[in-house]
Amino acid sequence: MSKNGLFARITGGASADHAGSHAPIGKGDLMKRVELLNNFEDLDLGWFWATDPTGALMYLSDSAAKALGKTSEQLVGQQLTSLFIPDKNDDPEKAERPLPFLMSARNSFSELSARISVSGSDAEIWWSVSGKPQISADGKFLGYRGGAKDITSIRERTLDASRLAKFDTLTGLANRHAMEKRLTATLTAFKTAKRSCALMMLDLDRFKQVNDTLGHPAGDELLKQVAQRLKSVVGEKGEIGRLGGDEFQIILPDMDDRGQLGDLAQRLIQMISQPYSLSGSRAIIGTSVGIAIAPYDGLDSEELVSSSDLALYAAKGGGRGQFRFYASDLKDGARLRKQIEEDLRDALQRDELELHYQPLVCSETREAKCFESLMRWNHPERGWISPAEFIPIAEETSIIADIGEWALMRACQDASQWPSTVRVAVNVSAVQFANEEFPAIVERALNASGISPKRLELEITESVFMSDPYATNRMFAQLKDLGVRLALDDFGTGYSSLGYLRDAPFDKLKIDQCFVRGSTAEGNNNSAIITAVVSLAQALGMQTVAEGVESEDELSLVIDHGADLIQGFVFSRAMPHEDVMARFADGNLKFTPVGPAKYRADRKTVFRKIGVIHEDHRYEAVLRNLSATGAMIEGVLNIPRGTNLILDLGEGQLAIGAVRRSDEHSQGVEFEVPLVSDGADGLCTRHRVSPYALAAAGMPLKALPPGNYPLVQNRRADGNPTRPQFVQMDIAAIGRRS
Numbered sequence: 001m002s003k004n005g006l007f008a009r010i011t012g013g014a015s016a017d018h019a020g021s022h023a024p025i026g027k028g029d030l031m032k033r034v035e036l037l038n039n040f041e042d043l044d045l046g047w048f049w050a051t052d053p054t055g056a057l058m059y060l061s062d063s064a065a066k067a068l069g070k071t072s073e074q075l076v077g078q079q080l081t082s083l084f085i086p087d088k089n090d091d092p093e094k095a096e097r098p099l100p101f102l103m104s105a106r107n108s109f110s111e112l113s114a115r116i117s118v119s120g121s122d123a124e125i126w127w128s129v130s131g132k133p134q135i136s137a138d139g140k141f142l143g144y145r146g147g148a149k150d151i152t153s154i155r156e157r158t159l160d161a162s163r164l165a166k167f168d169t170l171t172g173l174a175n176r177h178a179m180e181k182r183l184t185a186t187l188t189a190f191k192t193a194k195r196s197c198a199l200m201m202l203d204l205d206r207f208k209q210v211n212d213t214l215g216h217p218a219g220d221e222l223l224k225q226v227a228q229r230l231k232s233v234v235g236e237k238g239e240i241g242r243l244g245g246d247e248f249q250i251i252l253p254d255m256d257d258r259g260q261l262g263d264l265a266q267r268l269i270q271m272i273s274q275p276y277s278l279s280g281s282r283a284i285i286g287t288s289v290g291i292a293i294a295p296y297d298g299l300d301s302e303e304l305v306s307s308s309d310l311a312l313y314a315a316k317g318g319g320r321g322q323f324r325f326y327a328s329d330l331k332d333g334a335r336l337r338k339q340i341e342e343d344l345r346d347a348l349q350r351d352e353l354e355l356h357y358q359p360l361v362c363s364e365t366r367e368a369k370c371f372e373s374l375m376r377w378n379h380p381e382r383g384w385i386s387p388a389e390f391i392p393i394a395e396e397t398s399i400i401a402d403i404g405e406w407a408l409m410r411a412c413q414d415a416s417q418w419p420s421t422v423r424v425a426v427n428v429s430a431v432q433f434a435n436e437e438f439p440a441i442v443e444r445a446l447n448a449s450g451i452s453p454k455r456l457e458l459e460i461t462e463s464v465f466m467s468d469p470y471a472t473n474r475m476f477a478q479l480k481d482l483g484v485r486l487a488l489d490d491f492g493t494g495y496s497s498l499g500y501l502r503d504a505p506f507d508k509l510k511i512d513q514c515f516v517r518g519s520t521a522e523g524n525n526n527s528a529i530i531t532a533v534v535s536l537a538q539a540l541g542m543q544t545v546a547e548g549v550e551s552e553d554e555l556s557l558v559i560d561h562g563a564d565l566i567q568g569f570v571f572s573r574a575m576p577h578e579d580v581m582a583r584f585a586d587g588n589l590k591f592t593p594v595g596p597a598k599y600r601a602d603r604k605t606v607f608r609k610i611g612v613i614h615e616d617h618r619y620e621a622v623l624r625n626l627s628a629t630g631a632m633i634e635g636v637l638n639i640p641r642g643t644n645l646i647l648d649l650g651e652g653q654l655a656i657g658a659v660r661r662s663d664e665h666s667q668g669v670e671f672e673v674p675l676v677s678d679g680a681d682g683l684c685t686r687h688r689v690s691p692y693a694l695a696a697a698g699m700p701l702k703a704l705p706p707g708n709y710p711l712v713q714n715r716r717a718d719g720n721p722t723r724p725q726f727v728q729m730d731i732a733a734i735g736r737r738s
């Protein structure tokens with residue numbers, strides 16, 4: 001066959017000759033058919049090629065050769081497969097076999113995507129190639145005939161589309177859909193391989209305020225920066241996704257150490273809470289983190305996601321900027337929260353809310369200068385509920401507006417019965433502070449009670465600085481115009497920026513309890529912080545209050561460091577209004593300190609039933625106190641010092657330890673591996689009994705149930721009881737004392 005033998009190009013005037021002819025083209029009209037094909041090639045609708053039995057090119061459309069930067073003459077004689085670059089990213093599981101393989105097997109192929117090598121260029125060009133083996137009448141293989149077309153741009157478009165389908169366009173992180181797929185695939189594979197996988201859920205705190213006050217472009221920019229920070233902390237350890245809005249998720253394969261996970265969560269929280277610069281404005285947000293770990297807290301993706309959601313919910317409920325591990329009692333916590341939210345709506349009408357008052361005592365004269373009003377809720381079924389529990393719920397719903405206004409009215413009313421030298425302090429939530437009507441509400445409370453504005457002190461926290469600085473400054477100015485005093489509450493816990501202090505008109509600065517607590521312990525640098533805060537406040541002409549002073553040694557420390565006023569249990573807890581009135585009636589404004597002489601680092605006093613496993617026997621005991629390094633237990637008689645025990649703390653938490661102290665009824669056990677923070681104020685073991693191990697012992701494979709480790713049941717496989725070495729006490733008879 002000549003080199004152009006197959007579809008010999010008819011050059012010259014052929015097409016002109018036939019122009020305008022409408023005669024149908026018969027099968028036998030070779031010339032006309034060839035001309036049609038030429039037109040087809042010229043229009044770049046597609047190309048043709050042919051090979052000989054060895055795979056060498058015998059023909060290639062001119063325009064195809066041109067696309068390769070060559071002429072067809074240069075290409076004829078080369079192996080067809082030499083035009084293609086084997087794709088290193090080729091997915092090995094892809095259904096398609098590579099072209100050389102198909103050709104050597106003399107298979108037909110159609111629309112195979114192949115990357116083309118273009119001489120002198122490394123541009124990525126892709127063709128779709130089809131081919132069919134030619135067999136002669138006597139069964140001889142003659143070579144391939146086929147077609148090709150350039151699909152580079154189509155391919156890019158579909159790649160873009162699939163990238164879009166997988167990634168969040170704003171942050172470039174995986175999107176919800178991709179994360180779901182990823183998590184399902186990971187958990188399915190890990191179940192077989194008996195591997196663990198942690199899941200973190202993050203929800204930004206105060207993102208909405210930034211979005212509302214600085215605008216959506218700033219909100220978008222913020223999310224991008226958050227994504228960057230998350231990436232910098234997580235690195236290669238996990239996959240980060242944005243589920244939408246201000247919700248992020250992190251999949252962390254092979255992570256089940258709750259110590260490490262807690263550290264990671266803490267680092268994420270710290271990183272996210274650093275200030276952001278958004279086109280000239282400054283914004284500060286926070287984040288809460290919920291953590292669940294497969295297989296312990298859920299085996300499949302639905303179960304694990306719902307556990308981590310519950311943990312996130314609890315983290316948010318516990319105050320902002322916290323992490324929390326899933327525990328089975330969170331399910332009850334979430335239900336309780338919902339119930340509180342519903343009941344809180346009616347609490348005002350049903351007259352269940354009260355204000356109690358705690359004195360702020362002058363450190364020189366020991367006289368109460370001010371009383372802080374603290375809300376108390378007497379729930380008809382649950383009894384007293386702490387404001388630390390219900391105020392955050394009220395803030396999330398619109399209820400805070402009503403109860404906040406009520407508190408302001410009531411506090412002013414009560415104060416109108418006090419000596420005119422004594423002030424009243426009212427806590428104001430950032431939500432109330434952001435309401436334009438707030439100055440009018442304050443004015444109404446002042447007018448209704450008739451108290452002088454300078455006797456009313458509004459306590460606000462640094463979170464008010466999170467919103468629009470312009471509106472915040474206007475609010476400050478309006479309140480100062482009314483003549484009320486402003487106190488900055490919980491100083492040091494938030495995003496303390498000295499900038500706020502310089503510009504905002506505070507009369508008083510309340511040093512948060514966390515700096516007072518433990519300030520007397522050795523090696524604690526809180527006292528240095530107190531000194532610094534006091535001198536700063538003095539320089540700015542503000543009074544200082546030390547909050548949460550409980551013991552005598554703390555009292556002398558904060559007085560020595562120059563605090564003007566003291567608030568804390570050492571002088572008085574918050575008391576009902578009648579009690580305040582009784583003191584005024586006696587003319588007794590002086591308070592005397594009553595408290596423990598020394599602050600004691602808290603070994604948490606607990607009262608909880610646990611299991612104690614010794615050899616293959618299990619005892620019941622009461623946990624008396626618990627610290628990271630050890631526990632005091634009661635309930636088993638005379639366990640000698642040095643005995644190795646396992647404490648079953650519930651929910652798969654087995655703490656291995658040795659008895660260090662022992663008297664008849666109780667033992668001090670030192671843990672081999674210290675416990676870690678559970679994110680709330682509790683402790684948990686780093687590791688838990690793996691559901692895989694339980695399954696290997698014949699239990700059904702499922703997430704850890706609440707309760708105790710099921711494998712030591714004081715009965716051997718043969719049904720005979722195991723033999724105890726120690727005497728079990730009747731633990732129901734052990735009294736609750738602390």
Ligand code: C2E
Binds near residue numbers: 459489547
């Ligand atoms: P806060 O404004 O920091 O109030 C001080 C809290 O510390 C009070 O807790 C008080 O009882 C407690 N406290 C005082 N001295 C000591 C001490 O020596 N040791 C210890 N351990 N605690 C001490 P309380 O009454 O449970 O209130 C908790 C939080 O609830 C308050 O913190 C405040 O943020 C919020 N809150 C209370 N009442 C209101 C209110 O009427 N409106 C608003 N928006 N928030 C309120």
Ligand code: CA
Binds near residue numbers: 489
């Ligand atoms: Ca306060």
Ligand code: CA
Binds near residue numbers: 489512513547
């Ligand atoms: Ca406070």
